[in-house]
Amino acid sequence: MLTLSNSGFSDALVILGAAGLVIPAFARFRISPIIGFILVGVLVGPFGLGTLVGQQPWLYYITISDAHSIEPFAEFGIILLLFSIGLELSFKRLWSMRTAVFGVGAAELVGAGLVLAAVLYATGLSTGGAIGLGLALSLSSTALVLPIAGTTSAVGRAAFAMLLFEDLALVPIIFTLGALAPNASADGWISLGRTLGYGAVTVAILFIGGRFLLPRMFGQAARTKSPELFLAASLLVVIAASLATSAAGLSPIVGALIAGLLIAETEYHGEVEAITAPFKGLALGVFLITVGMRLDLGFVASNWAALLGATMLVMVVKSAVTTGLLKLSGARTGVAAETGVLMASPSETTLIVLGVAGAAGLILPATAAFWTTVTAIGLTATPLLAKAGQVISGAIDRQAKHEDHSVAIDEAGPGAVVIGFGRVGRTVADMLRRHGLPYLGVDADIDNVNAARREGYKVLFGDVTRTELVDQLKLGHAKALVLTMDDPVLTVRLAKRVRGWVPDLPIIARARDANHAAELYRAGVSDAVPETLESSLQLSEAVLVDMGIAVGPVIASIHGMRDEMRKSIKEAGGLDREPRIRRLRSGDVPA
Known part of the structure; x- marks a missing residue:
């Protein structure tokens, strides 16, 4: 008969219990899992409950011996x-x-x-x-x-x-x-x-x-x-x-x-x-x-x-x-x-x-x-x-010499607010400027802000994770909110918060992929643009034009394909979240 050490079983129970029960509990209260694991070690270690095993033998099974x-x-x-x-x-x-x-x-x-x-x-x-x-x-x-x-x-x-x-x-x-x-x-x-x-x-x-x-x-x-x-x-x-x-x-x-x-x-x-x-x-x-x-x-x-x-x-x-x-x-x-x-x-x-x-x-x-x-x-x-x-x-x-909240925020009301002023945010601002539309960029990297201001962009330094900053942006008077941040979790969280405050504000968000886009739609964005979708459409457009198809029909077909794919993303609601490694098992994804 197969026999295993009770010590190994109890240690595994403690570790898996910490990962499956304690850490989600800490995450629920927004406490770092790092602290959670360390506190578990204090509790079940030789200087915690381990000292009581002699008086309470049942503790042996929930401590690391x-x-x-x-x-x-x-x-x-x-x-x-x-x-x-x-x-x-x-x-x-x-x-x-x-x-x-x-x-x-x-x-x-x-x-x-x-x-x-x-x-x-x-x-x-x-x-x-x-x-x-x-x-x-x-x-x-x-x-x-x-x-x-x-x-x-x-x-x-x-x-x-x-x-x-x-x-x-x-x-x-x-x-x-x-x-x-x-x-x-x-x-x-x-x-x-x-x-x-x-x-x-x-x-x-x-x-x-x-x-x-x-x-x-x-x-x-x-x-x-x-x-x-x-x-x-x-x-x-x-x-x-x-x-x-x-x-x-x-x-x-x-x-x-x-x-x-x-x-x-x-x-x-x-x-x-x-x-x-x-x-x-x-x-x-x-x-x-x-x-x-x-x-x-x-x-x-x-x-x-x-x-x-x-x-x-x-x-x-x-x-x-x-x-x-x-x-x-x-x-x-x-x-x-x-x-x-x-x-x-x-x-x-x-x-x-x-x-x-x-x-x-x-x-x-x-x-x-x-x-x-x-x-x-x-x-x-x-x-x-x-x-x-x-x-x-x-x-x-916030004390940086280039920071000036009041002027930038006062100018933000009539136009678009672009949160995240990296490569994507700058491109959006360029297009808005080309059409004569007012905008305000917001970025948490002071080096990006200073460089953009030197080039003539209207950019505010600030961290949108701070509720008070989002309040100061006067989004109720803005015509659109554009989210271009690299952080997908922050993008979803900010979209939910703003949608609750301003139900009618158009919110356009950059998405990492189709699943992220579906999550953003559930959070209340008006339009989510998956990077993978747009890159594939641009590639298709270049292929069709280079193969001799007229530009007009190509553009029309690209727009049609974009609408179809966005519709499918909204309808799916992000339910197709099967991990790639699981799809690999069934042979659907080429290696």
Whole structure:
């Protein structure tokens, strides 16, 4: 008869229960799922309900009995996170970031590490211990910062550059701490050089081999039309790359990032990203649960003053150093401040470096335990820091010298309001100007606003997630509202809000695809324009004209096709939401 460990069953129950019950409850009250997972870890960990298992044995089944047993899954979550980030990048973009990675990134790590080391040395720590702790605490959390900031916004790009350097520097930091140990020999520096050499060779092999092998491997998997095989191939690539860099002495997350970059250069990157996303989310949830399990609430209660002071010290130093360096590098003040606050807490890799410093004899076990608690507190506070950074950045941007709310808003009444003034928003404004129609553009990126104003556009800086700003736009007197933002969720939410206020206002919205367009129609927009629909119609128009069909009949047929497709979208109501990977199983979608 098949037998399984009760411990494994109970741990799985806790993790899946957190993902399926607790996190939706937090989302309902608009609380970050990050905090939810961490609080679950505090509750069911060895310092929470786990302490009562002896008195109440039934609690064994809803607590995690062995905290170390789920740590490999937490590490896998971080690996999948870096893999997904690699899928969003390209070699060209990564190369363009080299100055930020090895310039600002290196300066941030070394600068914050030295300042923290100086403060710690002044408290009585040895030189080696102060350097080890300073470097450990100067690291920031890749697992939390990037999901919050992304990699496409100004804050996300700045944070990613610094986090990437930290991930690359992790192995040299570990070897450096080993060389600083009281009983260390010169072999430590020799081992560091050997590891870096092996690592460079391994990375080169991955790049060369991946370019030749991956397109063929995923091509074969796609031809089978089996999502299971596609998933297996994806996980095989990320695990093999992580094991290769780990065997060479580098961090496994470096291999995961390289695997993502290599797949991003193939036509299969969208499918890989979609099929691995659920595993990444669940594995990151496990990581956050392990963070919460490290928080001993009794220890926190008895040492709250020292822990609070230490946490604030780390956050203030890192925030100040990061903000200053980004400002010196030319970043906008609001972006620099928001990135600095977001990067202020320690990292999951801080725990690794603390363990190495303790094993090397640079710090005492009690010191390592204290700073481990500080790290867990800092990680828990990261979502709150993100909100604080956004508030600070917004306050700074509102004081920008180019901002002038009153004049722009007064002129907005008779015309159209265009929210989102990127490439699409500018094109809409150009057409309105060509026909002599008044308009007002609104954008949350002050750099976009300033550049547009210099070119003669009427643009207001503002964040439409703030209700008071939407109130000031006087949409009741506008002739049309045009939504061109990149954020599909925000577009739907804003459409619903405005439709409730102004029932008769024409609302025209940019949609990502047909499903998003159907959702926008349900939210109350007058017209939703899917990007995929318009690109296919423009392509069809070009083909027909180039093949000798007269322009008049072509334009008429294009208009007819557009009307038919929009009608079908409205009638479907977005009900055909079957995921692409499920359609792949039935063979409807070509690989």
